Amino acid sequence: MTITSRKARIDKLAENGDAGVSLVASAWRRLRRSPVFLVGAAIIVAFVLIALLSPLLAPHDPSATLLLDQVSKAQNKIPDPQPGYPLGGDDQGRDFLSRLLIGSQQTLMVGVLATLFGLAGGLVLGTLAGALSGWVDTVVMRIVDVMLSIPSILLAVSIAALFVHPNQYTVIVAVAIVQIPVFARLLRGSMLAQRASDHVLAARALGVKPGAIVFRHMLPNSLSPVIVQATIVLATSIIDAAALSFLGLGNPDDSVPEWGSMLGRSQGLLDSHPELSFWPACCIIVVALGFTLCGESLRDALDPKNRR
Amino acid sequence: MLRYTVRRLGQLVLVVLVLSLLIFAWLHSLPGGPVSALLGERATPESTRALTIQLGLDQPIFVQYWKFLLRALSGDFGVSLGVQPGASVVDVFLTRFPATIELSVCAIILAIVFGIPLGYLAARRRGGWFDNLSIGASLIGVAVPVFFLAFLLKYIFAVKLGILPSLGRQDAIDATRVTGFFVLDGLLTQEWDASLNALKHLILPSIALATIPFAVIFRITRAAVLDVQDEDYVRTAESKGLTTRVIRARHVLRNAMLPVVTTIGLQTGALLAGAVLTEGVFNFPGVGDALATGFRQHDYPMLEMLVLVAAIVYVLVNLLVDLSYALIDPRVRAK
Numbered sequence: 001m002t003i004t005s006r007k008a009r010i011d012k013l014a015e016n017g018d019a020g021v022s023l024v025a026s027a028w029r030r031l032r033r034s035p036v037f038l039v040g041a042a043i044i045v046a047f048v049l050i051a052l053l054s055p056l057l058a059p060h061d062p063s064a065t066l067l068l069d070q071v072s073k074a075q076n077k078i079p080d081p082q083p084g085y086p087l088g089g090d091d092q093g094r095d096f097l098s099r100l101l102i103g104s105q106q107t108l109m110v111g112v113l114a115t116l117f118g119l120a121g122g123l124v125l126g127t128l129a130g131a132l133s134g135w136v137d138t139v140v141m142r143i144v145d146v147m148l149s150i151p152s153i154l155l156a157v158s159i160a161a162l163f164v165h166p167n168q169y170t171v172i173v174a175v176a177i178v179q180i181p182v183f184a185r186l187l188r189g190s191m192l193a194q195r196a197s198d199h200v201l202a203a204r205a206l207g208v209k210p211g212a213i214v215f216r217h218m219l220p221n222s223l224s225p226v227i228v229q230a231t232i233v234l235a236t237s238i239i240d241a242a243a244l245s246f247l248g249l250g251n252p253d254d255s256v257p258e259w260g261s262m263l264g265r266s267q268g269l270l271d272s273h274p275e276l277s278f279w280p281a282c283c284i285i286v287v288a289l290g291f292t293l294c295g296e297s298l299r300d301a302l303d304p305k306n307r308r
Numbered sequence: 309m310l311r312y313t314v315r316r317l318g319q320l321v322l323v324v325l326v327l328s329l330l331i332f333a334w335l336h337s338l339p340g341g342p343v344s345a346l347l348g349e350r351a352t353p354e355s356t357r358a359l360t361i362q363l364g365l366d367q368p369i370f371v372q373y374w375k376f377l378l379r380a381l382s383g384d385f386g387v388s389l390g391v392q393p394g395a396s397v398v399d400v401f402l403t404r405f406p407a408t409i410e411l412s413v414c415a416i417i418l419a420i421v422f423g424i425p426l427g428y429l430a431a432r433r434r435g436g437w438f439d440n441l442s443i444g445a446s447l448i449g450v451a452v453p454v455f456f457l458a459f460l461l462k463y464i465f466a467v468k469l470g471i472l473p474s475l476g477r478q479d480a481i482d483a484t485r486v487t488g489f490f491v492l493d494g495l496l497t498q499e500w501d502a503s504l505n506a507l508k509h510l511i512l513p514s515i516a517l518a519t520i521p522f523a524v525i526f527r528i529t530r531a532a533v534l535d536v537q538d539e540d541y542v543r544t545a546e547s548k549g550l551t552t553r554v555i556r557a558r559h560v561l562r563n564a565m566l567p568v569v570t571t572i573g574l575q576t577g578a579l580l581a582g583a584v585l586t587e588g589v590f591n592f593p594g595v596g597d598a599l600a601t602g603f604r605q606h607d608y609p610m611l612e613m614l615v616l617v618a619a620i621v622y623v624l625v626n627l628l629v630d631l632s633y634a635l636i637d638p639r640v641r642a643k
Contacts, residue, residue: 292451
């Protein structure tokens, strides 16, 4: 075999690509074909669209007590479905359909903000622990362990109880803080695995600065379990917020609707008016399912074991 | 093994100390601090000052914490304000704790009895309709808010169909109390009716409480069995000509159980949190109901003890899990 033919063969190999595919690219390729992901993504897209367009879709003002004359506390009556009000009214005579539609906005905000806060806290703590090790690691992980030693709902409830004037943001903070230790733990675990890996050793041998090793080599490669967790937390934070308002620690002002507080507040009326709980519950379940499906398929797709 | 246990117990003491510090700090940072928490709207400047001195809140913060610790160690957590006004917090706890234990045991048994076999079956029929159906069900199970599920169960089975009781631990029947565990009491005194009645009251709450642990145990079992059945040692066992039954029982299931045991432990610890959301729905007089009521009515002495106990139970359960891990897996023991 002559040198030129060998060269040509190598060139051809390079062209026809058994070129490496990045993990993200191969994950995306698998995701596009996964029915689980497609269903989840469709639910999320629909949810976000409804949240964005709800001011246009909602037939009435969600906080106006338009049907107040049909509400009777004594006879336990709420407005029935009627022309112009397809789902009737709630216990304060507000249009129920409009509240459900507009409620998607606050619900989306609770989910996204709580996840972002939790993620940010977890990223800081996890990076500190994973990158610095030594006593920093010990201190951070002890804090995390203590936070994890209180069952999550209980911790969220305890934090929510600390606020003098509860509003939707205190709910978000309470739900978010509970997520911090989980994120921190996950990130630290995968950072430690990265630290022991060959490419980090190579970077260190080449004299790359420690900061660059952490932020350009270790952190980006450690993120996939954290991203998966974040997708799932989007679902659980909405459910947790509902639990807080069920326990009476949610946002006391319900003029701006949110599914969690609509569900939590309507439990007392469940025996006589199950539909008041049923609709927000359905919305929450479907949206939570959407995020969970995405998270699960993302987990599978990002798992190097499933890579072909 | 002994050294490991001792070291873990040492860590436990440390965690409990930090927790007590946290709960102390928490009580002091509640809106208005403990005094206004105790007095509520009845607060006047005089009564506030009197109570501040009575509670020792005018003393340095370290002295206060030390007194709080001593008090907690001697089992004195004060008097309940809202849950059962006037009763000692410890007494309230002691009458309610058996109820929650009974409920939690039922729930975790349900979750295990259904979760592990179904998870195993789903893994064996990977990709089949049974697998897909049960995965879908478990995903929905996690997405449903627990308290809503509890209401739904109560509404359907107790209110509409009327086949199961909806409230309390037992109907008002003549039953001798021995241990505080109503089902057990009935068995001990041979009052079968009382036992059966208490058991009926447990069905709906424990189903509601069991959904999330069930879904999690199911999924972990399935994943673990899938992981294990492709391992080299399973292939080795097959090529040695072992029977399928032996391979499944001794090689696949036993190794797959490791993560499942951890999960069962974690879920058992988290049951108390679930109880906070379900017990109230069924008027089930347990610790979870006391916590929920305590938060609603600002019964801080009650909460102080319950949160501490909940955390200790949770940490203890985790310790037991780690120890049982060492029993099941010789590799862990060797380290």
